[in-house]
Amino acid sequence: MEETELQDLVERISLNDFGKPFCHKAIFNNRLRSTGGRYLLRSHNIEINKKYLEQLGQEELIGIIKHELCHYHLHLAGKGYKHRDADFRALLKKTGAPRFCNSLPDAPKRRTAKKILLYKCSSCGLQYKRKRSINTTRYVCGKCRGRLVKVGEVQVQ
Template sequence: MTDEQLQSLTEKISLEFFQKPFKHKAVFNPRLRTSGGRYLLANHYIEINRKYYEEHGLEELKGIIKHELCHYHLHLEGKGYKHRDREFRELLNKVGAPRHCSPLSEKKNLTRRIYECTRCGHIYTRQRRVNTNRYFCGKCKGKLFEK
């Protein structure tokens, strides 16, 4: 799906479920990692995470667009557009938009580093590299080495 197709889908959903036009831009943002989409208050753009469309399909994408359109229309009307606002939750229920999107199954493969104390044998696991010349065992003050 291209940005132009996303724009036309967003405009169509806005007219169908909200009976109001969407007059701004909807684009895919490759930098989004943890959220399905976001509504930008400054320029009224809607940014969508393409990974959710690729992994969960069109129905999940439509739900994310509806959710972001709830933020969009309520903000432009001067009503409560935040997740905690009653008006926002009511509009979500009215249009059938999800409050949260489904989680992505793709997990980052985190490399683990294992350090062991030479004196007491305590094992530490870390994601980041530890400078063994500077840091030492927290239990016995012994020297650490990487396994």
Template sequence: MDNKELQLIVEKISLKSFQKPFLHKAFFNNRLKTTGGRYSLTDHHIEINPKHFEHFGYDELEKIIKHELCHYHLHLEGRGYMHKDREFRELLKKVGGSRHCQTLPGARRTSNVLHVYECTACRLTYKRKRRFDTSKYVCGKCKGKLVKAKSFS
């Protein structure tokens, strides 16, 4: 499937499910890694992760498109278009879009913890992404001395 076919599918789904036209661009974006699609608030374009279509097929693609079209139509109407808004959740449920897309195989991220510090007094451990100078900080629980316990690469 190419961008022209995707554009036609998005326009068709918009008319069928929302009874409103989609007047902007829809295209595949290979750089999307952690999401199935993205709606741009500034230019109103919809970007779709092609890997979701390749792995899960047309049904998943349709649900992602409906999700992004909910953002699109609600935003243009000046209504609640964010995930937390009731209007968004209700419209998504009504049209049958997915709240969350499926996880791609091999896309699971490993833990971001690289440094582990331990209090010498109470043995409380602190997991951090960044290193810090243990001479400048103390344990938040008992004010004990912190030492580096582990380091991951």
């Protein structure tokens, strides 16, 4: 798909689903990595990640375009265009646009196993679970002011 075809598709979706014309540019942006598309507030243009079309197909692309057009039309109307706004969520539901796009199949998985560090007070035996390590020479137990000792780590998914 060329950018002229993308422009025609965006204009057609805007008229059919929103009843309003799209009067700005819709382009492919190959530098987008973690998102399917974005609406630019200053220029009112829409940028689309071409990898979503290539890897997930036309239906996913149409969903991304509808999502970005929701931002576009609400912003131009002076209504709430951000993800958390009620106007935005209502328009997403009305047009059948997805709130989030699916992840790409070849995208690297970012979630790693997290570790929880376990500490125990040497005096009263109170246990502490922490994500970040504690300097045991500087910090003491909050209950009895006893010395903290690192007990171990637990892997959490």
